[in-house]
Amino acid sequence: MTLLGRNFIVSMMLALSDFVSFIASIYFALGILSIFVGPQQYDLLDPALGQWIVLHWLLALCCIAWFSMRLRHYFYRKTFWFELKEILRTLLIFSIIEIAVVAFATWPFPRYLWGGTWLFAMILVPFSRMLTKYILDKCNLWQRDTWIIGSGSNAHEAYKAISSERNLGLNIVGFIYTDVGTLPGDTIENIKVEAVDKNWLLTKNKKTQFIVAVESFQGEIRNAWLRNFMIKGYRYVSVIPTLRGMPLDSTDMSFIFSHEVMIFRVQQNLAKWSSRVLKRVFDIIGALAIIVILSPALLYISLKVRKDGGPSIYGHERIGKDGKPFKCLKFRSMVVNSKEVLEKVLATDPEAKAEWDATFKLKNDPRITQIGQFLRRTSLDELPQLFNVLRGEMSLVGPRPIITAELERYNEEVDYYLLSKPGMTGLWQVSGRSDVDYETRVYLDAWYVKNWSMWNDIAILFKTISVVLRKDGAY
Structure with missing residues (x-):
């Protein structure tokens, strides 16, 4: 299967799972409320209820379009908690839109049915998204081969961060040597560092994921790689700059027109x-x-x-x-006389004292x-x-x-x-x-x-x- 075909299947499966779970939330809510309130309260032939169900279906399509075209959930890889926040925020906004339409149209149907439906949607949509990714992963469709451009500390840090987030689905297959850090032929986390020539990129599929993670002083190398990617039409390219120590959450990013200057507005939320x-x-x-x-x-x-x-x-x-x-x-x-016990251990056991001095903890604490x-x-x-x-x-x-x-x-x-x-x-x-x-x-x-x-x-x-x-x- 071509990489383009794999990406199409992944996008369609994610969109379909979202749509199905979005619609299923109606019938989950109807089923639960019918058990506790009585089925006679929820007649699907009731015109008002039918109109609301049609509205919910239309909003489901709009929500899928928003996930796809605005948030790019079916194309870009995002971390789990960041993606979950966007999902829940989107569902909350669409739920408010729906109740506003219902109130404006004065459709007489139980409002707690609306509440139950959206509660189930906020559970089912993220859960089905996770389940779909798990199935895609088992079918070898979710993982995307990824090359890290860099061989220094920033590339190593990028690898550790990416590897800790399975939701990204990025499988690091190699590092590209950039004149610093680990030498060609050696490994970073058991992954080989390679030295490549200018024709190497031509051997890679246009859908391959690349992450540029060079050091802060390697601006020319970074720009050369980015220029090469853009000229040759590679779309899946990300840059991980060296921002260790800088606040990132809630940071606003902008640039000055006609200048290569990026402005980060940092905030101290607390x-x-x-x-x-x-x-x-x-x-x-x-x-x-x-x-x-x-x-x-x-x-x-x-x-x-x-x-x-x-x-x-x-x-x-x-x-x-x-x-x-x-x-x-x-x-x-601990025992009542823990202070005396600790003093005795530290005085008689050099290994325990070294462990205590390093961490203020003892793994095998006798107290x-x-x-x-x-x-x-x-x-x-x-x-x-x-x-x-x-x-x-x-x-x-x-x-x-x-x-x-x-x-x-x-x-x-x-x-x-x-x-x-x-x-x-x-x-x-x-x-x-x-x-x-x-x-x-x-x-x-x-x-x-x-x-x-x-x-x-x-x-x-x-x-x-x-x-x-x-x-x-x-x-």
Whole structure:
């Protein structure tokens, strides 16, 4: 099968799955409401109901057209959470358009049928999109062979980022040597670096994906490759510039007409009053809901921990927003005399001391009790921090809480850390937790603050559920 044929099948399958799930949402809602309210309430022969169904079908076609022509979902590869945000935002807008038309036309049909239909649409459309991509991947239709133009640190970073996002469907097949970094014949992440001549590009299909990821000082090499791609008609070309350290989320991009100057308008979302209020309201509602739902578990764990005669909850001093110290609450997972035990271990075990100095953690910590091991592996020991959230000392999502001694290890990134409240969960927790080296932890905490958005918080919370269930990096 030609690459053009594969791309056509992929686009049609994605569009068809969206359309089917969009339409299926009507009949899912009708079926569920018929069970609870009664089938006599929803007669498909009712003219008003029939008119609304026709409208929904028309909006389904408009929505597919929007996904295709405006958002380019069926042609461009996007990351999972970015694409999901665009899907849900689009469905929300179309749902408002539909209810406005219904209200203007004064069609008499139950409004909760409208609500149920769009609720199912917001579940079915993303789910069917994921399922379709999974099927396409199993049929070897989703993955697109991709060449990275570059052999330095930026190319390596690009590879790691792309490989972490399977939703992109980009299969890196090789790196092109650009006079820096890894030499031709060697490998980056077990993928060969090749030196090519000017005729190499002519051997590649016009639908092949190329990513230009050269170093910041290699502007001439970048421009030469881009010129070559444009002259020869290659369409699937992306550029990954060296922007490490720069805030990217909510960044507006524009250019000055007739000049090769790109302007990035960066924002610090947490500096906005409205953002802080939204985050605080989200924290309070979320913390209260979790406390109510898990109150039996909280009581049971508390009684279980107290069996050895010690307190069930302890507070360890951590550094909060603006450098203010607070008592970070946890279920006690260690023996009562944990301080003495730690001092003895560090004094007698050089390997343990080296591990402690590097990470402020011990993988095989002798202080941890039997119930404590379970609490730590399941992250249940952190549930009392919900009360820190209610008191405004922590947030549901944020940088990891650290002790005073760790501040100096953040170096220049410490200013970012102090801009936000520590979180019960965060990027560190969903990126390997204790298996991640300290430098990466600092980078992730700074990235979170620089790129904060409410959507990122929601994404991290959903990722946290998966991480906790798999017990990744927990000890």
